[in-house]
Amino acid sequence: MSEGAIDFYTGHPISSEIIIERLTKAEPSVARPGATLPPEALFPHDQDHYGGLEANDALAGLAGLKPGMEVVDFCAGLGGPARYLAHRYGVRVTGVELTPARVSGAGRLSRLVGLQDRVRVVEGDVTAAPLPDASADAVLSQEAFLHVPDKAAAMREAFRILRPGGRLAFTDWVAHEPMSAEDSALMRRGMAVAGLESLEGWRGLIAAAGFSLESVEDRTADWAPILKARLAMFRAMREEAAAAGTPTGDSDFHESYVRFVDLVAAGRLGGGRFAAVKPGQGG
Numbered sequence: 001m002s003e004g005a006i007d008f009y010t011g012h013p014i015s016s017e018i019i020i021e022r023l024t025k026a027e028p029s030v031a032r033p034g035a036t037l038p039p040e041a042l043f044p045h046d047q048d049h050y051g052g053l054e055a056n057d058a059l060a061g062l063a064g065l066k067p068g069m070e071v072v073d074f075c076a077g078l079g080g081p082a083r084y085l086a087h088r089y090g091v092r093v094t095g096v097e098l099t100p101a102r103v104s105g106a107g108r109l110s111r112l113v114g115l116q117d118r119v120r121v122v123e124g125d126v127t128a129a130p131l132p133d134a135s136a137d138a139v140l141s142q143e144a145f146l147h148v149p150d151k152a153a154a155m156r157e158a159f160r161i162l163r164p165g166g167r168l169a170f171t172d173w174v175a176h177e178p179m180s181a182e183d184s185a186l187m188r189r190g191m192a193v194a195g196l197e198s199l200e201g202w203r204g205l206i207a208a209a210g211f212s213l214e215s216v217e218d219r220t221a222d223w224a225p226i227l228k229a230r231l232a233m234f235r236a237m238r239e240e241a242a243a244a245g246t247p248t249g250d251s252d253f254h255e256s257y258v259r260f261v262d263l264v265a266a267g268r269l270g271g272g273r274f275a276a277v278k279p280g281q282g283g
């Protein structure tokens with residue numbers, strides 16, 4: 001269980017309230033009860049991973065998504081990727097999400113764009129997913145296992161809920177070299193990082209859960225500029241808040257993000273993209 005992650009995401013600078021406030025500024029009728037928007041209206045705001053919609057498409061390709069498939073998004077956040085995949089690929093998506101404020105925010109955003117019948121985000125921990133055995137065609141996840149202390153258990157759960165032939169595709173932070181004790185403490189304090197695997201470490205965990213590994217990609221070079229841009233966005237939000245005389249947000253978060261961006265630029269931390277299949281019929 002990751003108490004730190006719940007606190008971190010309950011107070012995260014991007015929330016469903018902030019997204020709705022931004023949309024309402026552009027179009028005041030959004031605030032009216034029963035208002036609806038096209039799904040595309042949310043995509044610039046609700047993707048809490050690196051690489052935006054293209055990153056979703058890359059995982060959809062690795063998982064072989066087809067209309068009608070049952071997809072599970074581990075650590076679904078506000079449901080941004082889940083809504084995009086349902087809309088773009090015609091799949092049904094169940095998100096498993098630990099933080100209650102994210103679960104309720106996801107429900108609110110899905111209703112706002114009329115996708116509540118094809119996207120549901122349920123409260124739960126991916127190390128004990130509240131979903132039946134062999135019920136999913138694909139399990140996806142983005143930038144979230146860094147918060148999960150027992151990554152082996154998350155892999156076993158993905159394996160359990162997939163049907164034989166079902167696919168796993170995810171991205172996560174990776175450590176190309178072990179973090180110093182000081183950096184680990186800063187990352188834990190500022191961004192609820194429970195621990196990181198190397199690319200090799202992930203290969204081992206995926207195989208140990210029973211999967212047949214299909215691909216491992218080092219995403220570090222692609223992430224470095226994306227992270228710099230996200231840091232600039234968070235900096236601008238802090239400056240805006242300071243200028244408005246409102247709280248500028250958590251300074252541990254800011255300090256850890258600055259350090260994270262430096263560590264990725266130096267190639268000491270980075271990103272990995274993984275794809276695997278559950279052996280059996282129906283691939």
Ligand SMILES: C[S@@+](CC[C@H](N)C(=O)[O-])C[C@H]1O[C@@H](n2cnc3c(N)ncnc32)[C@H](O)[C@@H]1O
Binds near residue numbers: 097125126
């Ligand atoms: C960086 S956000 C990613 C959200 C989403 N994947 C996206 O791309 O927009 C990570 C999410 O993982 C969730 N989380 C952390 N630990 C979890 C766990 N053990 N089980 C389920 N969700 C978890 C957090 O609450 C947070 O919403």
